[in-house]
Structures are given as C-alpha cells and as structure tokens.
Amino acid sequence: MELLKRTQKRKESALAILAELELLAKWNRIGQAHLVGATAYDLLVDYDIDIETFSVSPNAAEAMTMLSDLTRHPKVIELKYRNYMETPFNGYYFKIQYQNSPSEIWNIDMWLFSQTRNGPVSRDLVAPMNKVLTTESRQCILSIKEDLLQKNISLPSIYVYQAVLDNDIRCTEDFLVWIEQQDVNIQTGWRPS
Structure with missing residues (x-):
C-alpha cells in the first residue's frame, strides 16, 4: 500500500x-x-x-x-x-x-x-486504462516502474502497462525478459484487452 x-x-x-x-x-x-x-x-x-x-x-x-x-x-x-x-x-x-x-x-x-x-494518442488510453486497473495491477505496475527508475532503465511506461495488464507480468525480472521481445522504437496503439 x-x-x-x-x-x-x-x-x-x-x-x-x-x-x-x-x-x-x-x-x-x-x-x-x-x-x-x-x-x-x-x-x-x-x-x-x-x-x-x-x-x-x-x-x-x-x-x-x-x-x-x-x-x-x-x-x-x-x-x-x-x-x-x-x-x-x-x-x-x-x-x-x-x-x-x-x-x-x-x-x-x-x-x-x-x-x-x-x-495513437494517449487521450484515447485514459478511459480504458482506468476501467481495467485494479489495486493489485496498480501495485505491480508501480513496483516495476519504481524498480526501472532505480535501475536507471528508461522505457515507455505503456509497455509496463501492457506487460502487467495483458501478459500477466508481475515482477521486474519477468518484465525485462518480456520487453526484449518488443519493438520499443515504434509508436504503439496498444489498448488494454
């Protein structure tokens, strides 16, 4: 908490x-x-x-x-x-x-x-994100984002959201493995499923 x-x-x-x-x-x-x-x-x-x-x-x-x-x-x-x-x-x-x-x-x-x-625009992501986020998913996302910040790893946060919400990633180590398979150099139109 x-x-x-x-x-x-x-x-x-x-x-x-x-x-x-x-x-x-x-x-x-x-x-x-x-x-x-x-x-x-x-x-x-x-x-x-x-x-x-x-x-x-x-x-x-x-x-x-x-x-x-x-x-x-x-x-x-x-x-x-x-x-x-x-x-x-x-x-x-x-x-x-x-x-x-x-x-x-x-x-x-x-x-x-x-x-x-x-x-893609972020404006269109606000309502879908707030609809699906739970206390548990927020804590997972915040934990991963704080770990990345402490490790000085800069990545678009949308990939953390996608990993947690659509791919059941729950820790930074699993996220770092998952992100290796993503192309972070393109604009993504991801929305939570």
Whole structure:
C-alpha cells in the first residue's frame, strides 16, 4: 500500500502544479486539453506530467505566446519547443521544467496535435486504462516502474502497462525478459484487452 500512497502524493503535487501554472486552462484556450499518462492513471512514480491538446488549426507560435508568461515564474527553469510535424508524431512538442525544490524537478511534457491527427494518442488510453486497473495491477505496475527508475532503465511506461495488464507480468525480472521481445522504437496503439 506504500506504493499507492506515494503515487497519490505525487498526483496531488502534480495537480497543484497544474493549477498554479494554469496549464490546462491555458491549453484549453487554443484547443481541447487532456491530462494523460501516469498522472491520469494514478501510476506516477517520477516527477512527470503529460498533456495532449487537440486543435482545429495547431499553431506553435500561438502556443509559445500562450506559454511565454511562464518564463517569469520563479519555479519554471526551462521552456522548450520542438516541431515534430514531419515525423510519425505529427505534432508540436513543448516541455516545461518546474523546480519544486532542489531535489524535485518536474518535467511537464505537452503535445499540440490537430483534431484530425491519425495514429495513437494517449487521450484515447485514459478511459480504458482506468476501467481495467485494479489495486493489485496498480501495485505491480508501480513496483516495476519504481524498480526501472532505480535501475536507471528508461522505457515507455505503456509497455509496463501492457506487460502487467495483458501478459500477466508481475515482477521486474519477468518484465525485462518480456520487453526484449518488443519493438520499443515504434509508436504503439496498444489498448488494454
């Protein structure tokens, strides 16, 4: 249960940061914003927040203008932008680093997509994940994710979710064997079965 308490505490911090920076309200001015990823599933082990925004006409300059006032915030230590329109991601990427304390730096990853974007998006995973997650599966996922973080192994979390929920993986050692058979260099459209 300690894992669940830690992730809940991190989620409370994540939501407080989002409210302080008014990020969802800002993104909702230019499209439809969605909190996605580990924060949305209550599976947060690292200081990481993910947002996807879908717009009729995505405009990177408009998004940077909207975010620019955050450069004056004393806890925002970095703001980045990258154009991924000509890649399989087919979107604009923005990143904020927020320093809550010297040892607690949050990465806030934000994507701006067209409403007509083809391909997998995290927004479509939130409801199916929250429908199938149980206390037991959450604990298994959190345990594996914490082990990977401690071992400094960086892999997309979606593979941990897939391993636990669809392949009955229950420990890090079994996950590391299973992941060897996966192509982690492609975008996956996996959804829990």
